[in-house]
Amino acid sequence: MKPFEIVYPKTIPEAVRQGQQRDSLFIAGGTTALDLMKYHVWQPSIVVTLESLSLKGIRLENNLLRIGAGETMSNVAYHSEVGQYFPMIKESLLLAASQGIRNAATIGGNLMQRTRCPYFRDTTYRCNQREAGAGCDAIGGWNRYHAILATSPQCIAAHASDLCVALAALQASVIVYGSSGERRIAFGDFYQLPGKNPEELYALKPGELILRIEVPYSEAARNSTYIKVRDRNSYAFAISSVAAGITLSTGTITEVKIGMGAVATIPWKAREAEKFLSGKAPTEENFREAARLATQGAQTTPTNAFKVPLIQNILLKALSKLT
């Protein structure tokens, strides 16, 4: 690991100033940052710890769930109101990582975690996310885990977070703080598609720090679930996953929220499927059509084409479970 200086800012503006310095890195739980530093993927000169800042708190008030960026995955998962009113958030957290990691890893870090594409994490390969313009060894390489939606000729790396699938479905907001103060970023704008510049993954400006996320409550959030398929039944990243929530009124779907994980380069909201199901009856036929629409335009490789029927079946299972 490259030697680095570690600093402990006491206030948020001070953390932002330190985060604006060249080659600086924010660190909270450290569960993913330390790995990437050991692999030489990240080589910061200054590591800015966030533990002295007050980024804690989980509150549900006026139909808005606020989660401090410094809360751990465990604290959020076991919070009684999160479990009662946002089951897809609870389930997505408890199906992620291991308990040891969940006890240390933070919500802000979860949003900022990088892809598990092996070519990103091994510096002997080319990767456009790691190094602008380097090329991509995943395309044409080993890509069974890779994305089938929102890919580009520059990058097919899947986003790895489970929580973010639920946050995409529920249209959360990310509240950040930077040199010009606080601002709100819609979850759908927080991640940038890997077009010409896959290395620019986030809509964050230099030094901007995540303060909290806000998730609006809805009946569909209460009647929701997260289903994850992985190669082994515990402590593994998703091969495909679905976060879904539905509100029914007299036999009609009045509201539906669908997120899909490990199939797209960013946390994916299945807008076409949502639009189709809205106002329809909760029948298997309609669910099948929604699943078809959700994967329309998928770009597959010979080894990840199985994700198309897999994610369709998971979506079908989730929607059937909720109705």
Place this chain on the structure above:
Amino acid sequence: LCQGKEITTIEGLSDGDTLHPIQAAFIEHDGFQCGYCTSGQIMSALAVVNNGHAHNREQIGELMSGNLCRCGAYNGIIDAIEEVINQKRLTR
């Protein structure tokens, strides 16, 4: 990270020659063979018991996940943790 925090290692569990109930339960239920992973297993088990989120064998297994035992003592490990959780319930 861990600035200002108290850290307990396996050496800090027993009270002199008296083993911690989790250590005693691991011996009672053959929760190890070679012993290489045991310190980590016991420290994770302590967190599982103290956090109070495990109520059955399946949940114990899930919350202990990530601690690998190449000897395959998993059943004994889960037996030991289950016993300590049950004891705790009785004495509460």
